[in-house]
Amino acid sequence: MRGRVLVRGGAVVAAMATVGLGGYFAAVGLDEADKLASVIGVFVALAGLAVAVYGLVAERHGGEGEPSPRSSTPGDRSIAIAGDHTGIASTGDRTTNRQSR
Template sequence: MTGWRRALVWVSVVVGGLVLVGLGTLFVVLGLARADQLASVIGAFVGLTGLPVAVYGVVLARRALPSQDGAPLAAGAGTAPPAAGGVHHQVRAGRDAYTAGRDQHFGEGGPKR
């Protein structure tokens, strides 16, 4: 970890700890009933803020899925028909692949007999 990242982690930990101590002190001063109401409002805002951040993270992760040649995958590419019981597997292999189930071999990988 580089120096500035290490410093950023430490600053984040210290600031997070100070926020927790401050909120704890505030809740003790306000009393249990008022602190419960305030915690509910804070939790609602944190949840509403986290939802779009999570959606953005999913969108970024989906965009980052590369295909073998760099082009977008066609619909249904690299998929197999569902097996018994509705199980669906997707396999991508750049070179050799070996699966132990029913001795399926692809390429030169896998055990020799």
């Protein structure tokens, strides 16, 4: 849920920035807008480079989301499942499984 809020918030900020810059560029003229766009482009490129370096460093230090190589289960009839999975799993005696559609 938090990820969706961040994505939507980022999209709103990007849209507002695009509209604002478009209006500003139209008001100041094409020559001045070109100069300012070049400066903004440099800062966006530097920010992208910083994010890329951060991602590489985080990946080297074992970032989040890596599956654990082994799962431990607390009891005799416990089940540990990793990755994508579908189906039914039963651990009890004389268990009846029904799959509804």
